Amino acid sequence: xxxxxxxxxxxxxxxxxxxxxxxxxxxxxxxxxxxxxxxxxxxxxxxxxxxxxxxxxxxxxxxxxxxxxxxxxxxxxxxxxxxxxxxxxxxxxxxxxxxxxxxxxxxxxxxxxxxxxxxxxxxxxxxxxxxxxxxxxxxxxxxxxxxxxxxxxxxxxxxxxxxxxxxxxxxxxxxxxxxxxxxxxxxxxxxxxxxxxxxxxxxxxxxxxxxxxxxxxxxxxxxxxxxxxxxxxxxxxxxxxxxxxxxxxxxxxxxxxxxxxxxxxxxxxxxxxxxxxxxxxxxxxxxxxxxxxxx
Amino acid sequence: xxxxxxxxxxxxxxxxxxxxxxxxxxxxxxxxxxxxxxxxxxxxxxxxxxxxxxxxxxxxxxxxxxxxxxxxxxxxxxxxxxxxxxxxxxxxxxxxxxxxxxxxxxxxxxxxxxxxxxxxxxxxxxxxxxxxxxxxxxxxxxxxxxxxxxxxxxxxxxxxxxxxxxxxxxxxxxxxxxxxxxxxxxxxxxxxxxxxxxxxxxxxxxxxxxxxxxxxxxxxxxxxxxxxxxxxxxxxxxxxxxxxxxxxxxxxxxxxxxxxxxxxxxxxx
Numbered sequence: 335x336x337x338x339x340x341x342x343x344x345x346x347x348x349x350x351x352x353x354x355x356x357x358x359x360x361x362x363x364x365x366x367x368x369x370x371x372x373x374x375x376x377x378x379x380x381x382x383x384x385x386x387x388x389x390x391x392x393x394x395x396x397x398x399x400x401x402x403x404x405x406x407x408x409x410x411x412x413x414x415x416x417x418x419x420x421x422x423x424x425x426x427x428x429x430x431x432x433x434x435x436x437x438x439x440x441x442x443x444x445x446x447x448x449x450x451x452x453x454x455x456x457x458x459x460x461x462x463x464x465x466x467x468x469x470x471x472x473x474x475x476x477x478x479x480x481x482x483x484x485x486x487x488x489x490x491x492x493x494x495x496x497x498x499x500x501x502x503x504x505x506x507x508x509x510x511x512x513x514x515x516x517x518x519x520x521x522x523x524x525x526x527x528x529x530x531x532x533x534x535x536x537x538x539x540x541x542x543x544x545x546x547x548x549x550x551x552x553x554x555x556x557x558x559x560x561x562x563x564x565x566x567x568x569x570x571x572x573x574x575x576x577x578x579x580x581x582x583x584x585x586x587x588x589x590x591x592x593x594x595x596x597x598x599x600x601x602x603x604x605x606x607x608x609x610x611x612x613x614x615x616x617x618x619x620x621x622x623x624x625x626x627x628x629x
Numbered sequence: 630x631x632x633x634x635x636x637x638x639x640x641x642x643x644x645x646x647x648x649x650x651x652x653x654x655x656x657x658x659x660x661x662x663x664x665x666x667x668x669x670x671x672x673x674x675x676x677x678x679x680x681x682x683x684x685x686x687x688x689x690x691x692x693x694x695x696x697x698x699x700x701x702x703x704x705x706x707x708x709x710x711x712x713x714x715x716x717x718x719x720x721x722x723x724x725x726x727x728x729x730x731x732x733x734x735x736x737x738x739x740x741x742x743x744x745x746x747x748x749x750x751x752x753x754x755x756x757x758x759x760x761x762x763x764x765x766x767x768x769x770x771x772x773x774x775x776x777x778x779x780x781x782x783x784x785x786x787x788x789x790x791x792x793x794x795x796x797x798x799x800x801x802x803x804x805x806x807x808x809x810x811x812x813x814x815x816x817x818x819x820x821x822x823x824x825x826x827x828x829x830x831x832x833x834x835x836x837x838x839x840x841x842x843x844x845x846x847x848x849x850x851x852x853x854x855x856x857x858x859x860x861x862x863x864x865x866x867x868x869x870x871x872x873x874x875x876x877x878x879x880x881x882x883x884x885x886x887x888x889x890x891x892x893x894x895x896x897x898x
């Protein structure tokens with residue numbers, strides 16, 4: 335009961351929600367389901383830029399539930415669409431009365447970011463996460479804030495590690511950590527994490543796996559393995575001692591060359607699998623060329 | 630045995646004017662009670678940030694420790710988070726009133742009867758108790774006063790003598806067939822047996838069933854999560870847990886390189 339359930343915001347779907355629910359505005363008597371639908375209608379209207387419709391929904395909802403926190407969140411969203419500064423003030427007022435309202439707090443942080451006040455957003459988000467630690471979504475947002483608005487990849491990596499702790503079985507969080515580590519220049523760590531993604535998303539049946547083409551997130555992880563291993567191999571070859579220094583103190587891989595070869599092999603399998611030839615054919619040439627370039 | 634069964638005839642008026650009214654009144658009172666409890670419920674109290682932060686501070690180390698033996702994060706990160714948490718617990722940063730000062734005496738546990746916050750919770754419990762107790766007492770008095778010693782119904786199946794005290798309360802006869810049910814016993818059968826019906830009518834989370842509340846007292850809430858906790862002590866205890874977990878720590882990606890290479894047959898052994 336924290337808010338409307340998330341639906342993918344493709345335009346046709348939102349438009350459909352809007353048209354099917356629009357008659358609700360003229361309905362005289364509302365059933366118990368209709369209040370939720372009214373909220374959905376308001377958010378759909380906001381998505382489609384129909385602030386007037388959303389306003390009408392809000393008026394009815396406010397009449398029904400004057401002190402509901404969900405309605406307050408909707409009111410904030412409508413204000414955000416029309417007058418962002420007023421919305422910011424509204425959020426501050428609500429939070430002053432009830433400083434533990436997580437929904438409003440998150441909206442405030444999101445709005446701060448959109449208004450370009452990144453420093454403030456980062457501080458607020460850190461305080462938020464110190465209170466509501468188990469919000470993995472917010473940790474991802476913090477990581478994104480660090481990475482995109484300040485190029486502070488090390489901090490981003492730290493935020494992502496919290497998300498990983500909260501969902502250790504999620505390969506996508508690990509993959510993002512790996513890519514952030516790669517961008518931060520911590521190649522040994524990135525390689526380890528890419529391999530961890532492969533380990534996580536691959537099955538356990540080695541014999542069957544060896545023939546089956548890697549799919550989805552695994553392909554991306556193999557690309558990462560290949561990239562890291564290639565650069566690490568070059569650095570070892572050039573003779574920088576035991577490879578690159580890792581900021582996190584991770585050991586350099588012992589078999590960089592073998593790993594690169596294996597990654598190349600897996601990528602070839604992925605892009606030459608017969609079943610998906612059609613959709614994959616256009617990129618195959620480039621991938622093969624790239625894989626071959628280093629062999 | 631059969632002769633005693635035919636020797637007793639029930640007036641159909643008893644069925645119409647006693648059996649049905651008692652059942653109906655009990656059902657209606659249960660439903661009424663459900664709605665009164667809903668009315669009496671006060672909205673959950675809003676908690677300021679600092680209180681939530683204090684209550685949830687332990688989840689941070691909990692999450693960290695849960696996966697310590699096979700942790701998804703590299704050693705450097707694990708150590709830094711672990712150190713930071715134990716430092717914060719030691720200093721009392723997460724306490725809602727801020728870190729304790731040097732000269733402060735440790736706060737004594739507040740008396741639950743004088744603490745207004747605890748009192749509120751207790752009053753809410755008392756109110757539901759009253760809503761439950763009063764109507765049941767009234768119904769029981771009503772039955773005892775008007776229908777004492779009535780035989781209301783004959784069960785369609787035979788029972789052993791052990792059920793006599795359960796089914797014929799209020800009637801002191803040594804040799805009446807156990808299948809006859811007295812009015813007071815009918816009340817108790819309804820009292821304990823109507824929960825299934827309420828669940829059908831009002832849904833699972835109803836508060837119409839009063840037999841459940843008999844076992845709880847308003848003071849039992851004090852032993853639950855609302856009891857005042859000394860978070861400072863909990864935090865101090867958590868520090869040693871963190872140390873212990875750090876000893877068990879192992880990065881799940883520790884041997885991943887060899888694992889993958891072995892799986893695809895690139896290295897042996």
